[in-house]
Amino acid sequence: MQKAAIAIDLGATNLRVALITKIGKTIKKIKSKTPHQGKTGKVITNQLIKLTESIIEFSKQIDVNVLGIGISSIGPLDFKNGEIINSPNVPFKRVPVVQPIKKKFKLPVYLYNDCTSAVWGEKHFGAGKNYKNVVYITISSGIGGGAVVDNHLLFGRGGNAVEIGHFKIDTKYNFPCGCKKGKGHWEGYCSGNNLPRFFKFWLKENKINFSAKSIKTSKDLFGLARKKEKVVLKFLEEIGKLNAAGLNNVIVAYDPEIITLGGSVVLYNKEFIFPYFKKYLEKYLKIPKIAVTPLKEDVVLFGAASLVFWPPN
Template sequence: MAVARLNKRYRIKYNIMHHHALAIDLGATNVRVALVSRSGKVIAKIKDKTPKHGKNGAVISQRIIEMIGLVMAKHPDARPAGIGISSMGPLDYQRGGPLHSPNIPFTFVPLVEPLRRKFSLPVFLLNDANAAVLGEQRFGAGKKKKNLVYITISTGIGGGAIVDGNLLLGGSGNAAEVGHMIVDTTHNIRCSCKKGIGHWEGCASGRNIPKFFKTWAKAHGKKIAVMPATAKDVFDHARSGNAAARGFLDALHRVNARAISNVIVAYDPELITIGGSVVFMNAPVLLSGIKKYVDRHLKTPEIRVSRLGDDIALLGAAAAAFAQNK
C-alpha cells in the first residue's frame, strides 16, 4: 500500500515535471528568458539588454544562465522538459550558436553547450523565424494546420515554413529566409545583408523603408521637403493624406504582394501569418495592400496578422522543447 502511494506520488510529480519549458529569445538588442506552460501560458518572463561588452560571446550565455537561475528561483517546483532557444541568425548548428551575426560585436556566441552543461537538460536551437512558425502552429492560428508560413516584418524581414507538418530547416538551417528573395528590379536598392540588390528586406523592412521611399521619390520626380527618417514617419505621412507618401505606399504594397506571391508559390501554405513591429503598427493598411496586389492567378491562402505578438518566438522556443518531450 505504501509503495502504491509512493508510486502515485511519483507519477503526480513526474507529470508536473514536464508541464513547463524554459524558453530563450536572443536578439541583438534584448535577451528574454521565460518559463512557459504546455498550454502556452508565459508563467514568468524576464528581459535584459543583450551584453555587448566582454572578452567573447560567452558573456551572453553566462547572462542567460544567470537569468534562468532567477526565473527558476521563483518557481523552484518547476522541472522543465527542456530549454528551447530562439536566436538571431545566422546560426551555426554544428557549434550551437549564432556565427557572424550582425549588430553584436562577437564572432560566435556559444549557446547550446553551456546551457546543456549547466542545467543537464535537452537544449534546442532555432533561428527566430523558425521558432516563430512553430509557436504559431502550437499556440496560435496555425493549430491543426500542416502547411503554414510565418513572416516577420520588423528591423529586418524573416520567415519560417512548416510543410506537410515538418519545420523546414534546409541544409544550413536557414530555409525560408524569404527576406532575401529578389522582389524589385527597378529601384536598384542594396539590401542590408550587403549581398544583393532588390531583396524584400532591402525595400520593405522597418530599417529600409525610408531608403526605399527616398529612392522611389527620386525615380518618380517627387519633391519631398522633409524626408521621413523612419518607417513610422512614412506611414504617418500617408495617414495624414500626403500624396507622395500615399503613392509610395502603393509601391510598397506591390513589393510586399510580390514577395507573398512568391511565398505562396514556394510553400503552398494553407495559412500565412505576418507579424513584427512594422506589421503590428500598420496592420490594416499592410494587409489590405498585400491582398490587393497578390497574384490573382494563385490560390490565395488565408493571410492574417499573428495574434501572438512579441512573444511568438519565445512560445516557439518552448514548443521546440515540448515537441521533443511529449
C-alpha cells in the first residue's frame, strides 16, 4: 500500500490540504478561504477538520495509507499547546490546532511555522536534497525564512528562529518596519506589501519628481519595470542592494550550501531580483548556490508533508 501524508497549509487567506506521497507526488489538493467570521478561532479548526475529513475519505477509496498530518502555519505559535496565538493575520486570540485534530483523526499531528517547515520540505523534496545546510527565504507579503544547519531544523524557543525579515539591513533610510518594533528591517523595504510604501519614501528622500499615485501594489511597480520605466528600474536596483544586504546576513549567520527563494515577489519577478545578488553580495564567506525553489507555490505544503515522513527533533 502506498504511504502518504496529509499536508496542511494554514494561511491567513487560504487553507489548503493535500495528500502527498513519500516520493513527493501530490495525489489530491483542495482549498478553501480561511474563515475570519465567528466567535472564536475554532471556526478555523472546524474548517480544517472538514477539509481533512474529505481528503481522508478520498485516501480510503484509492487504498493509500495515511501516516500522519503535517501543518505549516502562520504564527506566532504556542508550541507547547499546539495553537496559534495573537496572530496579527487572523481576528482571533487563539486558534487551537494540534489537540482537536489529533483527537478527531487519531493520527500523529505536527505543527510548525510555515517558513520553518518550508525549508524542511526543500531539504527533502526540493533543491536542498543533497545538502546538510539549507536556507529557504520567502519574499511575499512579508519576508520570512527557515534554516537547516548540519541537518538540524532550527526552531528556537517558540518556533521563531530565523525571523530574517526583521534583520536590520539599513541605517541610511532608517525606514520604519510594519512590525512597529524597529527601523531598517529587511521586510520593511523589500516585501510585497512594503515595496510601494518604501518607493514613495525613496522618491521623496532622493528628491525625484515622479508621480507614484497609480502605484498601489508591488505588482504595479513590477509592471512599470517591465515597461522599462527608468525611475522604477533605479529603485529596483536599490531594492537589489537591500536584498543583497539581507542575504549577506543570512550567509554569515547560517553558512548554507544552498539558499532557495520563493514567495510571489520572487516567483513572478525573478528577473528583477536575482541579477543584483551577483552584483552586490559580499564575499566574506564563499557565496552559496542561490536558486528559486523548484517547489514553487507548494513549498509550504511539501514542508508539511516532510514533517510527517521525517519528524524534526
